[in-house]
Amino acid sequence: METDINFTLQQLGPVLAAVMHALSFLGTEDFLLLLVPFIFWCVDSGFGARLLFLVVISDFVNGLLKWLFHLPRPYWVDARVKPLESEISYGLPSGHTQSATVGWGYLAVRVNRWWMWLISALVIVSVATARVALGMHFVGDVIGGLIVGLIVLVAFVLIEPRVTRWIAPKPIGFQITTAFIASLAMIVIILFVRSTIGGIIDPIGWAQLGGPIAPRSLDTLVSDAAIVFGAGAGLALLKRSGGFDARGPWGKRIVRLALGLIVLIALRFGLGAIFPREPELAGAIFRYVRYAIMVLWATWLAPWVFVKLRLA
Numbered sequence: 001m002e003t004d005i006n007f008t009l010q011q012l013g014p015v016l017a018a019v020m021h022a023l024s025f026l027g028t029e030d031f032l033l034l035l036v037p038f039i040f041w042c043v044d045s046g047f048g049a050r051l052l053f054l055v056v057i058s059d060f061v062n063g064l065l066k067w068l069f070h071l072p073r074p075y076w077v078d079a080r081v082k083p084l085e086s087e088i089s090y091g092l093p094s095g096h097t098q099s100a101t102v103g104w105g106y107l108a109v110r111v112n113r114w115w116m117w118l119i120s121a122l123v124i125v126s127v128a129t130a131r132v133a134l135g136m137h138f139v140g141d142v143i144g145g146l147i148v149g150l151i152v153l154v155a156f157v158l159i160e161p162r163v164t165r166w167i168a169p170k171p172i173g174f175q176i177t178t179a180f181i182a183s184l185a186m187i188v189i190i191l192f193v194r195s196t197i198g199g200i201i202d203p204i205g206w207a208q209l210g211g212p213i214a215p216r217s218l219d220t221l222v223s224d225a226a227i228v229f230g231a232g233a234g235l236a237l238l239k240r241s242g243g244f245d246a247r248g249p250w251g252k253r254i255v256r257l258a259l260g261l262i263v264l265i266a267l268r269f270g271l272g273a274i275f276p277r278e279p280e281l282a283g284a285i286f287r288y289v290r291y292a293i294m295v296l297w298a299t300w301l302a303p304w305v306f307v308k309l310r311l312a
Contacts, residue, residue, distance in 0.1 A: 002138050003078040009133040010082055017084055020130040024085065027096030027127040032103060033268075034261070037298055041260050041306070042253040045238075045246050049299065050160060051106055052231055058102040058152045059095065060186060060224040064193050065148065066090040067216065075135045076206040076213070084134040088214045094137045094145030100127040101149025102156070109157060172236045179232020186225040190218065218284050226288040230295030237300045244303035245312060252311045259311075260302040267294045 010017070025031050032055055040048025066089050073091040075083040089095070104120035128142035137145075167175055194216060207213055238244055246253070271293065275286035306312040 002140070003074045003081050005139055006074045006081045006132055006135050007078070009129075010084070010135060012133075017133070020133045021084070023123075023126040023130040024096060024134060024136075026123050027100035027103075027131075029099075032099065033264070035103070037260055037264065038257055040298065041246060041256045041302065043246055045244050045303070047110055048246075049231065049235055051103065052227070052295075052299075053160070054102055054106055054153070054156045055099060056224050056227045056231075057156065058098055058149060060221060061148065061152055062093060062095045062098050062145070063089070063221045063224070064189070065093055065144075066095075067193050067197055069093075070197055070200060070202065070215065071141075072203075072206050073136055073141075074138055076209050079209055081135040083136070083211070085136055086211065087136055088212065088217065089220070090215045091137055092141045092144050093148045094128065094131050094142040096131050097124070097128045097137075097142045097145030098149040098152070100124045101146055102153045105149065105153045106156075109153075172240050175236035176233045179229050179236070182232070183225045183229035186228060187222070190221045190225070194218075218280065219287060222284045222287050223291045226291035227295050230292040231299050233292075234296045234299030234301075237296075238303055241300070241304055242307070244307065248312060256302075256306050256311050259305070260298065263302065264294060264298055267297060 036048055036052050036055065038048075039051060069092045070090050071092040073083075073087060074081040076091075101124050104123045108117045108120040124146065128146060131137040131142055132139055167178065170178075197216070202215065267290070271286075271290040275283075275290055277283040277286075303312065
């Protein structure tokens with residue numbers, strides 16, 4: 001059985017499991033929530049903005065492919081495999097592996113030093129191995145995540161400069177409208193793709209072994225659409241307000257990062273506690289609003305505050 005590899009890795013002991021948890025974190029949304037703002041606020045805002053769009057596009061593609069393949073995770077089909085983490089989505093392709101591939105791969109492309117390529121390759125392989133060892137994915141899932149991640153990364157590197165050159169000289173209203181239309185187009189695609197698998201019933205055994213799962217939830221993909229709008233609008237507004245230079249003394253950079261993250265995390269969890277999650281339509285609308293506000297803070301309001309406080 002394909003789950004034999006998962007089972008074998010899980011017999012190597014709790015120390016390995018702890019290491020796998022740490023490595024898996026390098027491909028998570030929470031890690032990127034720290035990495036992208038750090039680069040945008042403290043290193044290079046242009047680099048950070050491009051990394052944000054790349055990660056969101058990759059996540060969107062991953063979510064759609066999970067729906068189209070609608071395949072289980074190892075612990076949904078084999079009770080021997082223990083879920084050392086918990087996921088509610090389908091298995092193929094591995095989102096952590098794909099995110100690690102595009103994120104760390106893009107870091108390697110931008111830095112373009114042999115040591116960065118080596119670090120990126122090691123992280124990607126480590127994340128993929130961790131997802132198998134934690135019982136979250138079959139080997140085929142992580143290979144799929146790697147392949148899709150590479151395709152998305154190469155396409156982004158080739159296409160992004162042309163899109164940037166096209167949109168940059170346009171008026172601010174055009175830029176914000178374009179971001180909103182792109183966001184709406186993503187939502188239309190989300191609803192269409194989900195409707196194509198609406199008549200397919202997942203085996204009841206998946207939920208019995210996997211615990212609470214919601215593989216067709218709109219949450220992640222709606223968040224991606226909101227981020228595209230928030231980032232597009234925020235960057236346009238930032239440019240109109242005079243831009244933002246991420247350079248400066250490292251003391252000020254660290255203060256920026258701390259202040260920005262405190263507000264960003266407060267928005268994420270504070271609005272998440274206030275906004276309703278049910279029914280599904282209301283939950284999706286409020287989730288869209290929450291993530292759009294978060295990204296507007298990160299790409300526009302936070303840099304504006306930094307400048308006013310003379311931190312930038």
